[in-house]
Amino acid sequence: AQKVTQAQTEISVVEKEDVTLDCVYETRDTTYYLFWYKQPPSGELVFLIRRNSFDEQNEISGRYSWNFQKSTSSFNFTITASQVVDSAVYFCALAGGFKTIFGAGTRLFVKA
């Protein structure tokens, strides 16, 4: 069975702090894809990044970076120098075949 676990329910930081959101997944598939989505208060999930199971190269995009470690089945997401606009719920997701499984989400509060 596939499963995505986001152990952090809520995180609160002060603006300009760095914050890491944790994600652990379970799958028996050898080929799969991992995602992070952001859900602002408007409700629409916004795609942030996609990573396939064969590409463990970590990525940095502006203030965002991702750390994929297949050995520990983790796909963590870090925001550097957080801003108030980063406040949202962040979902880690695992895709294989026709469906995507989402974690329960981590609500991030960034205070000014």
Added chain:
Amino acid sequence: DAGVTQSPTHLIKTRGQQVTLRCSPKSGHDTVSWYQQALGQGPQFIFQYYEEEERQRGNFPDRFSGHQFPNYSSELNVNALLLGDSALYLCASSLGGGATIGYTFGSGTRLTVV
């Protein structure tokens, strides 16, 4: 370039009634997936439509059904509504079937069952 459009945005129904939610995918996308998101939880996969067929279904009862039209738009129907069906229903579009490319989501339909 229009994104995913869902209608209506909000809906209030009574237990036992039926409801139809609508979704127009992003221009160029041919695959529609539906998700249910209860308050404080992650989206749960309902089903995916590609080439006007249901390709895969999540753990939802037969009260949940859908349809995809030749123009790729889709409907989600829920019969015999229960209080527990109250949730945000999200439509996600993608290209070429499957779920590995990533989705473009709509803003959802907030369904309240009273």
